[in-house]
Amino acid sequence: MNIVFATNNLHKIREIENYIDKRVCLKSLKDIGFIKEIPETSGTILGNAIQKARFLFDETGFDCFADDSGLEIEAINNRPGVDSAHFAGPQRSHSDNINKVLSEMLGCENRKALFKTVFALCLKGEIHVFEGIIEGTITNSIHGIDGFGYDPIFRPIGFKETFAEMPFELKTKISHRAIALEKLNFWLDVNILR
Numbered sequence: 216m217n218i219v220f221a222t223n224n225l226h227k228i229r230e231i232e233n234y235i236d237k238r239v240c241l242k243s244l245k246d247i248g249f250i251k252e253i254p255e256t257s258g259t260i261l262g263n264a265i266q267k268a269r270f271l272f273d274e275t276g277f278d279c280f281a282d283d284s285g286l287e288i289e290a291i292n293n294r295p296g297v298d299s300a301h302f303a304g305p306q307r308s309h310s311d312n313i314n315k316v317l318s319e320m321l322g323c324e325n326r327k328a329l330f331k332t333v334f335a336l337c338l339k340g341e342i343h344v345f346e347g348i349i350e351g352t353i354t355n356s357i358h359g360i361d362g363f364g365y366d367p368i369f370r371p372i373g374f375k376e377t378f379a380e381m382p383f384e385l386k387t388k389i390s391h392r393a394i395a396l397e398k399l400n401f402w403l404d405v406n407i408l409r
């Protein structure tokens with residue numbers, strides 16, 4: 216079956232493409248020639264994931280799924296959360312976002328955080344959602360150069376490295392996105408592909 220991944224984030228595509236069930240043929244927005252901006256204005260991660268998938272389905276009629284994700288940091292009222300992509304402003308700069316987190320958390324002892332992702336799958340107009348969460352801590356400074364977004368300052372529980380220091384294969388096995396993807400794969404296997 217063909218499923219379109221409703222994202223403009225190439226890192227997300229890379230993290231998914233080799234791990235989604237092999238019976239699924241994953242298409243990108245580029246593959247289907249879709250260039251409109253996809254709105255994400257609901258105010259929640261769950262709401263945005265559904266909004267993105269629903270928008271693409273309504274516009275194209277293609278079965279699709281969207282991922283909305285964010286970093287929730289306990290000491291700063293679970294921010295940036297749904298505002299993760301543009302925490303430091305509309306330029307959506309990963310390094311500006313990281314610097315804003317680090318400066319807000321200067322001297323802060325509670326460094327607990329979690330990454331959350333919600334996948335919204337839209338099949339024939341029906342929505343199904345799958346959530347993935349990974350807990351960890353925010354480091355005091357930047358560690359590592361791989362990955363994207365907040366990877367250089369997020370260290371998952373049980374690991375010595377940040378996401379940005381890990382081999383790509385390890386992050387894609389343990390991350391919030393990997394957890395949501397496993398649920399999506401299981402659901403597709405039981406309900407559609409078998």
Ligand code: ITT
Pocket residue numbers: 221222223224227255282283284285286299300309312362363364365366378390392
């Ligand atoms: P799409 O909406 O096109 O999918 P996006 O980058 O705008 O791509 P989101 O709206 O889901 O994605 O924004 C989530 C932001 O949270 C993202 O830009 C990163 O800054 C951060 N983020 C999400 N997942 C992450 C991960 O695995 N590692 C590091 N940062 C992540």
